[in-house]
Every structure is written in C-alpha cells, then in structure tokens.
Amino acid sequence: MSLKRLCQVLATCACVTFSTSAAAVVVWDDAGVNDLSNNGLAPTFVSMSVGENIIYGVLDYFSSSSIDRDYFSFAVPDNTVLAAVEVLGNTSLPPGTAVFAIQAGSAVTVSPDAPTANGLLGWLNWTNDATGTNILPSVGSGSNGSTGFVPPLPAGTYSVWLQTDSTFNNGAYGLSFTLAAVPEPAVYLLWVAGLLALASSRSQHSRAQLRRRLTPRST
Numbered sequence: 001m002s003l004k005r006l007c008q009v010l011a012t013c014a015c016v017t018f019s020t021s022a023a024a025v026v027v028w029d030d031a032g033v034n035d036l037s038n039n040g041l042a043p044t045f046v047s048m049s050v051g052e053n054i055i056y057g058v059l060d061y062f063s064s065s066s067i068d069r070d071y072f073s074f075a076v077p078d079n080t081v082l083a084a085v086e087v088l089g090n091t092s093l094p095p096g097t098a099v100f101a102i103q104a105g106s107a108v109t110v111s112p113d114a115p116t117a118n119g120l121l122g123w124l125n126w127t128n129d130a131t132g133t134n135i136l137p138s139v140g141s142g143s144n145g146s147t148g149f150v151p152p153l154p155a156g157t158y159s160v161w162l163q164t165d166s167t168f169n170n171g172a173y174g175l176s177f178t179l180a181a182v183p184e185p186a187v188y189l190l191w192v193a194g195l196l197a198l199a200s201s202r203s204q205h206s207r208a209q210l211r212r213r214l215t216p217r218s219t
C-alpha cells in the first residue's frame with residue numbers, strides 16, 4: 001500500500017471516529033405540559049449522549065402571564081464534544097427574535113436584567129430563519145461581554161437559556177444538540193506509529209535500491 005493510500009485510509013478512519021451515531025433521540029418533549037425550568041439557578045437537567053439529542057419546547061408567553069424562560073443543563077461526557085446545535089423544522093416562533101444563551105456549568109447565573117452578557121459563553125438572537133442551520137458558531141461569536149468560543153465545545157456541563165421578547169405569542173421550537181465522539185490519544189499514537197513504521201520501511205527500501213544501483217556489477 002502506498003503512503004498516499006495509507007493516508008487516505010487513515011483520514012477515513014479519523015472521520016469515522018469523529019462521527020456520531022445515526023440515531024436521533026428525543027431527550028425532552030414539552031408536549032404542552034413539560035415546561036423547562038423558569039429558574040436559571042435550577043435548570044432542568046436533560047441527559048444527552050453521542051448522536052443527535054432533540055429538544056422540543058414551547059416559549060409560552062400568554063399562558064404563563066410573563067415571559068416564559070426555558071432553562072436546561074446537560075453534560076458533554078469525557079471524550080465527546082458538542083459539535084452542533086441545529087434549529088429543527090418544527091420551529092414556529094412568531095415574528096421577532098428569541099434568545100439562545102449558553103453558560104458553562106450547571107446553572108445560568110446571569111440575570112435576565114443584567115446589562116451585559118458577562119458570564120455567558122455566548123448568545124444569539126435567532127428567528128425562524130435559522131431553521132435547518134447550525135447556530136452554534138453564531139452563538140459562540142460572543143458579544144456584549146460574553147466570553148465567546150469556537151465550536152466544538154469540549155466535555156463539561158453547560159446550561160442553556162431560551163426566551164422570547166415581550167412581543168411574542170406562544171411559539172414552538174425544536175433544537176438538535178449533536179454530541180460527537182473524539183478519538184482517544186492512544187488511537188492517535190497508533191496512527192502516528194503506523195505512519196512512522198511505513199515511512200521507515202520506505203526509507204530502507206529506497207536505500208537498498210540506491211545501494212544496488214551504486215554497486216558495480218561483476219561481468
């Protein structure tokens with residue numbers, strides 16, 4: 001096998017290793033009765049695993065007689081990352097904007113009345129136009145004092161804060177959180193060892209060929 005071919009194979013293996021499982025799992029469904037926590041200091045914990053983790057919720061302005069805030073936390077296990085947050089097709093927010101904010105840790109300590117986003121990793125004003133897109137890069141852009149980040153987010157615990165502004169009626173949303181596995185260091189070491197072994201073999205082969213060319217042939 002040529003070095004080029006081996007690299008192609010290894011690259012394919014890397015893609016497989018980083019890939020997620022095919023199954024999408026609904027990890028939370030509001031269904032009109034399971035409102036996510038209204039308290040940032042005590043978010044609803046939602047269990048997630050490698051693959052697509054779907055949350056169906058409602059931002060319910062009128063029935064709650066105030067702005068409905070949906071707070072939830074989740075854990076990104078060791079050797080996995082939060083790779084994407086996609087807005088799903090069932091999202092039907094009325095005209096206006098909704099806020100998606102994320103903070104490291106098991107609570108959102110930033111007050112809705114805070115003058116800045118200091119303490120958040122990132123946040124985004126989003127609308128139905130975001131349907132079908134991964135909003136995580138935009139969330140991580142950072143502004144108004146938030147830390148900012150470049151996806152993916154590493155293993156750890158995170159808390160999300162969702163809400164609409166006061167001009168909203170009821171609105172449904174669907175969000176898919178994709179957790180992806182990452183290779184363990186031992187896997188990288190095996191790849192590197194394989195490449196080095198191949199390179200060494202090719203080098204020895206080349207030297208042997210050179211010696212044969214330089215050695216005078218007896219007549």
Ligand SMILES: [Ca+2]
Nearest residue numbers: 035058059070
């Ligand atoms: Ca809600």
Ligand SMILES: [Ca+2]
Nearest residue numbers: 036037069070
């Ligand atoms: Ca709520």
